[in-house]
Amino acid sequence: MVTAADPGETRTSVWLAARPATPARRRSEAPSGLDRERITAATVRLLDSEGLARFSMRRLAAGLGVTAMSLYWYVDTKHDLLELALDSALGELRMPAGPTGPTGPAGPPGSGEAGWPGRLRTMARGYRGVLADHPWVGPLTAAYPNIGPHARAFDIALQRLLDATGLADAARTGAHLAVSQFLHGCGGPVRRAPEGDFCLALDVLIAGIEAKAATA
Template sequence: MVTEADPGAARTSVWLAVRPASPARRRTEAPSGLDRDRIIAAAVRLLDAEGLTRFSMRRLASALGVTAISLYWYVDTKHDLLELALDSALGRQRLPAEPAADAPWPVLLKALACGYRRLVGEHPWVAPLSLAYPNIGPHARAFDAALQGLLDRTGLGDAGRTGAHLAVSRFLNGCGGTARQVPEADFGLALDVLIAGIQAQADGRAPGITPR
């Protein structure tokens, strides 16, 4: 069954779809004072205020003071808009900056994971949408690049980094994605165990994957 948070396999991600440009005549007919960025920002506010299950294009249009049909000048479907809102929310997390390059990778990895947990706590609808849609928007890819950059500093070989990336991603989508249900102390302990496991593999102190 396809739900609001489960678009199914038939649709194409908004990040992959090619949206044809509107003819000049039709562009002049687009609703004034409305643009895609404004619609996305309003969608994020509505999702924060009312949640994913109550979200609809009609309610969003009402919040913007326009008709529902006006929104479709800028987004093709509701699912496209939810994908755009998801990536917009992901862009609110601060990622490790270059000046922090001297900090130990476990410290930066913990900060990255805790930042994601805080983001999900502030925007609970992010977790289910992250599981339902491909996370290939620019901010999702920036987060993944930051994670990969930290794992590159562990000293693990290719297989080890791949396994660590999978472990951290699954952890964040599971334990981190239920930020309002998992107590802070439990999340922190589980994260410390995960990081310690990666460190042990990198140092050659654990059986299995060799560090290089």
Template structure:
């Protein structure tokens, strides 16, 4: 247990750049003083996203970002307090790339949910650094809030009772999160190895086939793999995603119609 004196002096847990008032300041600048010329928070955030895409989360630093922008690292602190603030701003900017259904759209909820899920999957593949950040921040920036609200509205329109709606959201979007995260990391491994997806897959499968202790797993999967058919890695992955997503939609439909328990 923490001693009383320690509890009294312990710093409060960091919440969010969107909740501490800093994000609301004019273009993110601190009040007073001479701010560095040529910088603003939008430009800094865009450069952060670009660097994270190119080099990954592990290599990102304020010093590296400053070099990219041709400024001193201290210049960045006129606009943000920490690297965490920048990562949270970058995450919100990136999720703004996901196309959201029109609020006035009267289309089938399945189509709207499918399009939103496909956009979310593409986001995770395009920006593989995002997945480890999602549980790190509250995700309450303007783009994240718009995304979550869109999800909520679609799931409400399914006919599921309110006590089952959060479970449906978890089933759909945690599935997409896992699928898109693995896909994004696989693509990064292929790039680092200098191989195409199909080349990397063949190389990996040949290595697995040469391990007798893995034979039971390989043999067990052989029938399913054969039934799925050939094609490129991308085609097989898209086929699996589409079918898995249809299973989720069917489950939601069954529960909303009273056929489920």
């Protein structure tokens, strides 16, 4: 199983590491037809088809028709590439748009839900859908810092949604922790609960936030 780093190894997240510009005299040596976006998309496909345990740079390179060493023109390590793939998958989430207050507009067409409770339901179900489509996302979310652009966009959307609850200070922090733990736990791929149980647990979570907000 892939882990964030080997025992005793210290690494910097791909989102924090500065990549030096490729020297002009060596740019022509880089393999043609490759870029980070194409490699990341191929990584997502390989993880979907083979799983996290079977992922390797050699398998990825074979699928792209290049040598494994060619990939290191664009990423420094396998862990960097897994971080890129993780954030790419999170980019499939649809963020709630527009006002998120209790009287805000309804969610996506056909959702029949309005205000922050409906938007939280939409967000939670969407996150669960990503985990179902990409079972490797759950383990990588636990192994790597979630600070890529799509992960940050998700957290910003969640923060704005929680703004609409009226909670503040410790109660607001507790609500954020409860939602985050719910999504990574009950909505995760390990021993996945049936859809009905998931929705019931989500309703209980929302009812708890509403009750806390009512007494704030």
